[in-house]
Amino acid sequence: MHGNTLLFRIFAVPLSFIQKQKGMSYQFSKYETHYRNLTYLGVPIIIGQLGNLILNFADTLMIGHHSTEELAAAAFVNNMFTLVIIFAIGFTYAVTALVGTLYGQEKTYRIGELMKSAVAANTCMAVFLSVIMTALYLNVHRLGQPEELLPLIRPYFLIQLVSLPFVCWFNTFRQFTDGITDTKVAMWILVSGNVMNIFGNWILIYGHLGIPEMGLIGAGLSTMISRIVMAIVMAGVFFFGRKYREYRKGWRLGHTNRTDFRQITVLGLPLALQMGMEAAAFSLSSLMVGWFGTVSLAAHQVMLTISQLGYMIYYGLAAAVAVRISNFMGQRDYMAVRRTATAGIHLVFLLALSTSVPVFLCRHIIGGLFTDNADVISMVSMTIVPFMIYQFGDGMQCNYANALRGIAVVRPLTWIAFIAFFVVSLPLGYFFGVVMDYRLLGVWYAFPFGLTTAGLLYYVYYQKGLKRIESSTEKR
Structure with missing residues (x-):
């Protein structure tokens, strides 16, 4: 609690100062409660999100110091699994919106009953994604990666595949605890799991405590074990935690039903x-980066790890925005919904500034944390510039995508994401990187265009969606 209070004061002081100096039209007092509540709710989520980052960060850091080839192989596999894991996590976010609305209506029994269908739906998703990744594994040699990396890629890929269902189950129960505003549970489990992962890396990658040196395979095994343990503990908290007794009644007496599943x-x-x-x-x-060689791929992996720092922080706070908005939607308090989203973007922009500036100032040395390869370090320092440019677009799209999730208006998210990332970002990445031959730097300069497009469109459709809900409520 003391840490959360300190962070609130850190956020509140500059915002209050800006208001006084610039004469902004809004009054700080209108948002003060929302700043405080979003901070109290969001900080544990941010720490939990950073826990996910630490899993990849620890692997990248420790593998990079073992060998550059293993770092490049990890880059390829981790990026493929990041895609499906984020897809799976996105699917579990439906649980937060539904649980949050029911929590605002104080329907504990219904929340427990809903969780039965939530676990069933996310198990189906885990099976579906595992089948897709198995097919990808069988064709990994067709994806144009350096031939010398394939013996490293294949076993590491299989280990990641085993842990995929446990990621789905962990996040299903995590969205339940987030939805009822008990965000500290997942935070502590993630922190503990990552301590386990880092210790396991030290043992298995480098060969300590009588265990043979396993390199990349050891990193994969350590991550897999930590994910399995975290999923078991998270489920155990729900089924045996004293504070969740009322929710378990709904689980025990309710049924998996077609309506909730749908x-x-x-x-x-x-x-x-x-x-x-x-x-x-x-x-x-x-x-695309793999076409430019092992050094470019290794630098790309380092930059992805760094970029996830900002994304995880923004999305952690934005997830708190979704929870608070869904609670207010259950109460039909639409003024509080609007103020929550506005307070969220204020805090996200403040976080964007405080995250990106230190990274920029350390751009010439930050690559050295991951590898001793001078070419990789130099390439990382140049790629920091486009990273800086897209931070505010990234923060905006995180906040308003979660605001849409909170009001349960999610259909526009799909086509907006398609336009922003498949029509804008990826084609521009190919044009800048391959056609214009700017290579890795060109690929990264495409990201600000896609993220800013997404942020602006999410904002527009959040405003439209909330106005439509308000109008339909007034007509009743």
């Missing part, structure tokens, strides 16, 4: 597609 699927698929297409803009760009 509602989760109808709401979850657009969210999954939106997040999946955004991830594809980065993950599929790895295929």
